[in-house]
Amino acid sequence: xxxxxxxxxxxxxxxxxxxxxxxxxxxxxxxxxxxxxxxxxxxxxxxxxxxxxxxxxxxxxxxxxxxxxxxxxxxxxxxxxxxxxxxxxxxxxxxxxxxxxxxxxxxxxxxxxxxxxxxxxxxxxxxxxxxxxxxxxxxxxxxxxxxxxxxxxxxxxxxxxxxxxxxxxxxx
Numbered sequence: 630x631x632x633x634x635x636x637x638x639x640x641x642x643x644x645x646x647x648x649x650x651x652x653x654x655x656x657x658x659x660x661x662x663x664x665x666x667x668x669x670x671x672x673x674x675x676x677x678x679x680x681x682x683x684x685x686x687x688x689x690x691x692x693x694x695x696x697x698x699x700x701x702x703x704x705x706x707x708x709x710x711x712x713x714x715x716x717x718x719x720x721x722x723x724x725x726x727x728x729x730x731x732x733x734x735x736x737x738x739x740x741x742x743x744x745x746x747x748x749x750x751x752x753x754x755x756x757x758x759x760x761x762x763x764x765x766x767x768x769x770x771x772x773x774x775x776x777x778x779x780x781x782x783x784x785x786x787x788x789x790x791x792x793x794x795x796x797x798x799x800x801x
Contacts, residue, residue: 631699631738634688638679642690645697647671653721654783659756660719663785678702685746686715689738691722691731698726701735703742715743717753720761732764740798749798754779757790770794 634642647668654666662671679688683705691699699722706714717739722731743751755761757775766772772794779791 631689631691631734633742634679634690634700636679636682638675638688641695642697643672643675643679644668645695646675646690646700649697649700649721649723650675652723656724657783658721659759659761659780659782659789659791660721661780662783663781664783683707685748687739687742687746689735689742691726691735693726698723699731699735701739703739703746703748705746705748713748714750714752715746715748717743717751732761733768736764736768740796744798751796751798752793753795754791754793757792759789762792762794765794765796768796770796 638646650660650662650671651666651668653660654662654664682688685705687703689701689703690697701720702718704716704718706712706716717736720732720735722735740751752773753765753770755765772792775790775792777790778788780789781787782789
């Protein structure tokens with residue numbers, strides 16, 4: 630089941646999101662952090678995300694029991710001339726929940742949330758050549774361009790390229 634996370638989030642949910650983020654970093658996923666990522670730092674980051682979420686924004690989560698095993702964010706563009714656009718960020722699926730279409734389900738849910746909020750243009754970035762890029766391409770996302778050596782890998786040893794993508798949802 631995928632749901633919109635309530636704000637303020639419970640401490641249990643913040644801890645579960647922190648564990649999910651740490652798992653992603655330990656798995657080598659390009660999620661903006663380098664190892665080692667401690668629980669307190671991960672919780673602090675999630676609290677800031679949740680507290681700073683714009684009214685039309687969303688943190689969507691997928692649960693297995695009380696544990697959050699997947700998440701994705703809808704972040705409205707801040708610029709006044711972009712009321713139609715939002716960014717999709719931090720699609721994360723726990724290693725124990727991969728291979729069950731959860732990433733696709735979360736992306737479908739964030740696209741529905743975007744439509745419901747009145748957004749019809751979505752953008753995102755991903756590690757070039759990574760699993761996430763393949764998922765986004767299969768879902769109809771288009772490549773706008775690639776920036777070489779955009780960010781450090783989670784091990785901090787090498788840089789990876791980032792592909793920037795967009796998807797037009799259509800105006801309904």
